[in-house]
Amino acid sequence: MKSVYLHIPFCHEICHYCDFTKIYYQESLADSYIEALEKEISMYVDSRKKVRTIYIGGGTPTSLSDRQFEAMLKAVARHFDIRDDVEFTIEANPGDFSKEKMNMLRLYGVNRISLGVQVLDDQFLKALNRSHQVKDVYETVDLLHQNGMENLSMDFIYALPGQTFSLFKETLKEAISFGLPHYSSYSLQIEPQTVFYIRYRQGKLTKPDEGIEANMYLHLIEEMNRHGILQYEISNFARPGFESRHNLTYWNNDYYYGFGAGAHSYFPGRRVVNIRPVNHYIKSIETGRKPVLHEEKITLKERIEEEMFLGLRKTEGVSRKKFFKQYHQTIDELYGERLNDLKEKNWLMDDGDVIRLTTRGMLFGNDVFQAFLLDGDPFGE
Template identity: 45%
Template sequence: MTAPSIYVHIPFCEQICFYCDFNKFYIKNQPVDEYVEVLGEEIKQVIAMDEKPSIETIYIGGGTPTALNEQQLKQVLDDVNAAVKDPAAVREFTVEVNPGEADRGKFQMMRDAGVNRLSIGVQSFDDKLLQKIGRGHSAEEAVETIALAKSVGFENISVDLMFGLPEQTMQTWKHTIAKTLELDVPHISAYSLKIEEKTMFYNWYRQGKIQPLPEDTEAEMYEVLVSALTSAGYIPYEISNFSKHGMDSEHNKTYWKNMEYYGVGAGAHGYLNGVRYANIGPLPHYIKAVENGESAVKEHHEVPKTEMMEEEMFMGLRMKDGVEADRFQDKFQTSYYEIFPDVIHDLTEQELLYDSGRSLHLTEKGKLLGNEVFEKFLLVY
């Protein structure tokens, strides 16, 4: 069985952000060339193991893919293209970009390799705030990077923003939103801060050096975001994602629709044949495993049907289209009313869920309390 999507993890960064808990390493003095080489081997082992699959979306994330030099990144892109049945048939090929890390040559190389979408990690247009969260670029560099990408021919560009950051004010947040709208990109992702373990923010939070913003302020920031973006013609097709018509992230829909995907690279996650798996994270162990012809997977979890149904609900409810009754029925040979009757009834009564008869959706109130809603769909056996 093959999956329609590929995720490739590049675990290197020019600078480590204080909030990031992804598998990443400061690139200086790391075995980058060796990593790129063994990554190509894992791609062959996992993706093109039997026959080349027909792939619809590819996503190169990190870390920071553009921390690689042009030749290293080209090798990764070439290896991925070589593993798929028809590279020209890939509908969406995304690479994450850090402002200031890609010159015209690197952008042109990506275009030539078939990349047709960029996800640019701007986070904020306030220089002081960028420094406080550990970003290595300035607001001006973000503007210049987006302009350069457009000049090379990239039209499908997504900008990542963050809110709920320590010391972030409503004024600076509104400025960031306004500046983003001026750039006229077709897709915007905006995420609230989550203080995760194994981050500098977590250590500082435990030491009392930083405090997250109050939940009410964070909720107000989200409401300001939704109002500004919808007024500007963006569709909130997922809780944290907004697009102009037809410019949704097709790759991320793979996750929200609970579909399967290949995951390759150190610390990457994948979902194949009903099994979720996670790769070895530490570079030396990952490299050694692949060089020895062994699997890079460190752990796997065979997902039972009950868990699949849970995921179908709380992932699908993130999207504007919600969870479709017919899709659920076809996938699990049962109705979500049969599996979650009390939950659906209670959440509808509380006006957190809207039932159209054909699909279930979060209400505006439900979006603000999304995590609480999703928890209700966790079955207990």
């Protein structure tokens, strides 16, 4: 297994757009959760296992108290070999770092921070129900730099309700001015069981139209590349050498552990999904059972489909040679007519070995990916 993901579901505020497994922070519940999390890890890993990447996400990991934050990091250190070449990322909210948490990063080998900035405009931050302000972003980046943390990533969202193209340009320009080595940017998706979804159904919320959203995305790509922050995945940009190795685990269709409420694990031939409700997750572990909601077999058909649409998310695309070496099938045998159709639409480019999305194809990514769903069961599994 190359990678480890740990989910911390606690937040001091619940963002209006978020559909991840999350719950308001409660000190005693968080104590029980951290204890359960280490017990779950012990069910799969009994010694200091070597991995390439560790990623602690949420929720908001930095919403934990200093004592709980350290307990979480100690649990990781007891079960995984934290070497210099391990990429160890923690998601954080601007304004959440105490002096104690900052010291812990260095002590426990954390070498990458992903900041959930979302937008650099206080009015929009309030509308999203974010707990920070723009000034907190500047203060947190300065604090991290002062403490030797250079491998920083900034997440932000575009196509927000009420956001014009001009306002998006201002946020993007300001984000780039931080000079960080990595940025992730996603268009707002209105997901069920969120405040935004309720407002959308009530007719109280509208997004920018598709044309404006597309122009925002095209401007994002152009400006990032112009500043030497190269696109390496549909929504991710980095200076060379600072690509997220952990997220590349997913896009390369590699295996990974997932620990915590609602976390997913991907093992050879199977995917495991954990129980989502935090109380149920803790109770399952307290009774000595793995907190598995369901486990599904991954067939060859499904693995090939995922290889294609995950691989095509990357700007490096999918190599015919690597695909054949992995699956003993050619891409053209499986998808020949579909490839031609996608190329005619200018959604794919093909140099004879590597197949990549065009910029236009990135705008229609979901339509492209659906084309790689195979009919029936061609392998007789």
